[in-house]
Amino acid sequence: MTLKLGRHEFPDDATLMMAIVNRTPDSFYDKGATWAEDRAFDRVAQVVDEGAEIVDIGGVKAGYGETVDPDEEKRRVVGFVARVRAAYPELVVSVDTWRSEVAHAVCSEGADLINDAWGGHDPKLAEVAAAHDAALVVTHTGGLPPRTDPHRIEYDDVVADVIATVVAQAERAVAIGVDRRSVVIDPAHDFGKNTFHSLEVTRRLGEMTATGWPVLVSLSNKDFVGETLDRPVGERLLGTLATTAISALAGAQIFRVHEVAETRQVVDMACSIAGRRPPARAIRGLA
Amino acid sequence: MRVVIVPGALALLPAYRGLVDPVADLRKVCEEAVAWLLEDGARTVEVLGDERIAGALLQGAEIGAPGDALLVVANGSARRSTTSPGYLDERSLPYDEQVESALARGDLATLRSLDPTLGDDLLCANIAGLVELGARFSTCSSSELRYADDPYGVRYWVVCLTCES
Numbered sequence: 001m002t003l004k005l006g007r008h009e010f011p012d013d014a015t016l017m018m019a020i021v022n023r024t025p026d027s028f029y030d031k032g033a034t035w036a037e038d039r040a041f042d043r044v045a046q047v048v049d050e051g052a053e054i055v056d057i058g059g060v061k062a063g064y065g066e067t068v069d070p071d072e073e074k075r076r077v078v079g080f081v082a083r084v085r086a087a088y089p090e091l092v093v094s095v096d097t098w099r100s101e102v103a104h105a106v107c108s109e110g111a112d113l114i115n116d117a118w119g120g121h122d123p124k125l126a127e128v129a130a131a132h133d134a135a136l137v138v139t140h141t142g143g144l145p146p147r148t149d150p151h152r153i154e155y156d157d158v159v160a161d162v163i164a165t166v167v168a169q170a171e172r173a174v175a176i177g178v179d180r181r182s183v184v185i186d187p188a189h190d191f192g193k194n195t196f197h198s199l200e201v202t203r204r205l206g207e208m209t210a211t212g213w214p215v216l217v218s219l220s221n222k223d224f225v226g227e228t229l230d231r232p233v234g235e236r237l238l239g240t241l242a243t244t245a246i247s248a249l250a251g252a253q254i255f256r257v258h259e260v261a262e263t264r265q266v267v268d269m270a271c272s273i274a275g276r277r278p279p280a281r282a283i284r285g286l287a
Numbered sequence: 288m289r290v291v292i293v294p295g296a297l298a299l300l301p302a303y304r305g306l307v308d309p310v311a312d313l314r315k316v317c318e319e320a321v322a323w324l325l326e327d328g329a330r331t332v333e334v335l336g337d338e339r340i341a342g343a344l345l346q347g348a349e350i351g352a353p354g355d356a357l358l359v360v361a362n363g364s365a366r367r368s369t370t371s372p373g374y375l376d377e378r379s380l381p382y383d384e385q386v387e388s389a390l391a392r393g394d395l396a397t398l399r400s401l402d403p404t405l406g407d408d409l410l411c412a413n414i415a416g417l418v419e420l421g422a423r424f425s426t427c428s429s430s431e432l433r434y435a436d437d438p439y440g441v442r443y444w445v446v447c448l449t450c451e452s
Binding site: 277278279280281282283285286287 | 296297298303304305306307308309310365372438439440441
């Protein structure tokens with residue numbers, strides 16, 4: 001099935017790089033490096049140059065922090081979406097928000113995709129996506145409200161819980177009117193999960209891809225990588241890329257990342273090992 | 288009878304195709320030569336050499352013997368330089384020159400006299416097929432060497448001949 005992300009369509013076996021672009025002063029990895037709008041715009045130019053097919057623009061730090069109300073979130077992202085949309089018509093513009101009010105505003109400026117990182121917390125988000133013919137990422141958070149960390153959450157079977165939750169959200173979105181080709185599921189590593197949960201979700205990601213819904217993974221520099229390797233933020237690239245390779249082998253298609261060029265190489269390599277992508281140029285032993 | 292010679296490069300096979308074709312130039316010349324081979328109305332093509340490569344280039348034309356046209360899959364040495372697949376064997380260059388000159392001129396007598404054992408030592412492909420070609424016909428009324436190069440250290444030729452018994 002074709003993957004339709006707003007005005008853009010991709011073959012069903014495409015792998016896509018979704019570059020994180022933060023319009024925040026306090027996100028965990030870049031610590032406000034692209035808080036200034038022009039810096040964020042430079043970041044877009046850079047990731048486009050590196051081959052990103054999607055930019056995921058966020059105006060609110062995922063974790064605890066300063067309150068960002070809907071008006072402030074809109075101030076951070078709406079005009080920026082319009083600017084990116086105008087400058088890069090071939091780029092898929094995604095916005096990371098859980099608020100339908102913000103989603104409506106950015107879709108009105110041409111956003112193609114709403115990344116609902118907080119798992120349907122605002123049930124009207126799917127209606128907004130449907131109304132604008134935008135795509136929607138649905139996620140598993142274990143029921144946590146936005147911007148909260150897990151505390152002693154346990155599951156009988158974390159993967160079963162993830163699949164049941166995201167597939168239900170996906171079917172609900174389609175029932176509301178989102179194009180079936182435009183719904184993407186994300187297990188949401190670290191969200192409502194301890195490190196053991198995120199490792200198990202990675203290990204069993206094939207069960208998610210087997211649902212037939214396209215799978216997005218957001219692994220980049222996250223705590224489960226840091227805890228697994230005992231590495232602080234800033235030293236998690238290798239662990240992220242190892243997890244990326246496993247996920248690509250399992251059939252994940254969209255990779256939400258800080259490091260686009262490195263991830264692209266790892267995903268291409270894994271997909272070629274899986275037999276889903278030919279080598280770029282092969283002559284060794286074939287001349 | 289029309290005769291075409293193409294090299295046995297495995298990179299010509301669809302199974303080994305990458306995103307970028309490392310033998311795009313060669314493939315194009317091979318396809319044009321095969322089109323010439325068939326344009327006279329040949330229905331069955333006899334193949335001397337690797338039938339997989341012949342099949343990939345013939346694209347559906349029937350392979351069998353006797354044929355209305357002949358396709359020989361053969362190539363020169365893979366020991367032409369230190370970066371060749373078989374490293375350098377200094378006998379390669381004169382040997383390839385001898386074969387290439389004979390192909391360019393349609394010199395069947397020289398093809399008949401080639402030493403296939405030396406060809407094997409030099410990692411050529413199917414010199415025996417070229418010897419058989421030389422033996423099968425008595426003259427060539429036209430010869431055209433359309434490709435002669437060694438982009439990966441192996442000597443490739445694409446040749447179109449019109450041969451008579």
